[in-house]
Amino acid sequence: MRGISRTSLAEVTRRLDENVLASADAGQFAVSLGGELFEVVALLGGEHSLRRWLADQSNPAEAKTALAGQLLETKVSPSTLIVVGDVVQQDWSSAADMVEAVERMGVYATVASVEGTRLDELEDELFRFQRIVVAQPELRAALTRDGVAAEHLRSLVESLLADKVNAATLALVSEAVARPRGRTLEQALEHFGQLVAERAQRYIAVVRAAHALSEAQQERLRAVLTRKYGRDIHLNIEIVPEVLGGLSIQVGDEVIDDTIAGRIAEVQRRLAG
Numbered sequence: 651m652r653g654i655s656r657t658s659l660a661e662v663t664r665r666l667d668e669n670v671l672a673s674a675d676a677g678q679f680a681v682s683l684g685g686e687l688f689e690v691v692a693l694l695g696g697e698h699s700l701r702r703w704l705a706d707q708s709n710p711a712e713a714k715t716a717l718a719g720q721l722l723e724t725k726v727s728p729s730t731l732i733v734v735g736d737v738v739q740q741d742w743s744s745a746a747d748m749v750e751a752v753e754r755m756g757v758y759a760t761v762a763s764v765e766g767t768r769l770d771e772l773e774d775e776l777f778r779f780q781r782i783v784v785a786q787p788e789l790r791a792a793l794t795r796d797g798v799a800a801e802h803l804r805s806l807v808e809s810l811l812a813d814k815v816n817a818a819t820l821a822l823v824s825e826a827v828a829r830p831r832g833r834t835l836e837q838a839l840e841h842f843g844q845l846v847a848e849r850a851q852r853y854i855a856v857v858r859a860a861h862a863l864s865e866a867q868q869e870r871l872r873a874v875l876t877r878k879y880g881r882d883i884h885l886n887i888e889i890v891p892e893v894l895g896g897l898s899i900q901v902g903d904e905v906i907d908d909t910i911a912g913r914i915a916e917v918q919r920r921l922a923g
Contacts, residue, residue, distance in 0.1 A: 658740035659751055665736045666755055670729045671762050679729070681821050684760030686730040688825050690722065691753045694745075695831065704738045705745035714738040733759070753831070757822065757845040764818045769850055770884065773843060775819040777886040779811070780839040793827050794835050800828035822846075843886075852882035858890045858898040858909070875901065 670683070694701040700721075704714050715735040722731055733755050742748040764772050783790045793803065804824045811820050826838035833841060847854045855875050857863070863871070868885055875883040879901060890898075893909035900906075 655740070655742060655747065658742060659754070662733075662736050662740055662751055662755060663758065666733055666758060669732050669736075671759070679727075680759050680761075680763035681817050683727065683729050683733075683762075684756045684758075684818075684821060686726045687733060687752055687756030687759060688829070690726070690730065690734055691749055691756060691831070692829055693721075694749045694752065695829075698745075701745040701749055705742050705748040707741050711739040754845055756825075757842055758849050760818050760821050761846055761849050764816065768816065769846070772816060772819050773846055773850075773854070773884050773886070775815045776822060776839055776843045776846065779815075779819075779823055780836055780843070781888060783835055783839070790835065803828045847884055850882070850884070852884055853879055853901050855883050855885050856900045857885055857887045858893055859887065860889070860891050860893050860895055860909075862889060863887060871897075871899075875899070 671680070694704075703709060704718065715738060718734050718738050719731055722734060726734075734752065737748060737751050737755065740748075740751070742751065761769070761772070783793065792806065804827070807824045807827050808820065811823060815823075822842045823839065826835060826842055830838040843854060853875075855871075857871070868887070872883050872885055883901075896909040898905065898907045898909050
């Protein structure tokens with residue numbers, strides 16, 4: 651989470667839940683709310699002086715909220731104004747952290763349209779699209795071509811995914827493609843996937859195996875990892891024949907490599923040493 655203030659982030663998230671997403675019809679406008687927050691991220695990203703002033707801790711919180719309201723009140727919904735006002739009132743170590751907080755709230759709002767087990771589907775859909783992008787260079791080139799208007803990229807994503815994924819997935823993929831914010835497309839998709847997992851209060855384990863795992867195997871692996879890390883685990887499974895056998899598991903920065911290929915490589919390293 652870089653240097654972003656956990657205290658400020660927790661407060662903004664709490665207020666998002668209590669002031670905006672607690673209403674009975676929150677799920678109906680959640681994707682729209684997320685989209686408006688992403689538009690605010692784009693605005694702040696393009697206005698250096700504005701984001702620096704809003705993040706300056708020496709400026710009064712009321713003045714920050716008032717300025718944000720003046721700029722946005724005719725462009726976004728009252729709910730978006732509430733969220734942005736809550737963000738700019740917090741203490742951030744940098745303007746980048748403040749913008750990242752708005753982006754995070756955009757993801758959290760979008761996720762609010764997804765309930766129960768469908769959250770697993772959302773995470774799976776983001777991961778699958780990320781792997782498709784990696785496996786198809788021509789598609790990746792089309793989605794990352796310089797100079798292409800954001801709306802054209804969104805239309806391309808919609809043509810690829812409409813009626814194949816849920817609305818939240820489509821919204822997040824479209825945002826990652828149209829405005830990756832200095833990340834590669836793969837990094838943007840992975841970043842959103844991590845934020846979805848954080849919202850669900852669980853970790854993502856990227857599992858590389860030579861063959862598909864049965865449901866029973868997945869459940870056993872999930873249980874082992876949940877005990878190890880003390881949090882629910884979502885498995886993103888990638889079939890990689892090159893690993894030969896065993897599993898390679900990555901959770902955050904930690905990698906557990908129990909593949910045959912990994913053992914062979916370790917033996918080779920020891921022999922070379």
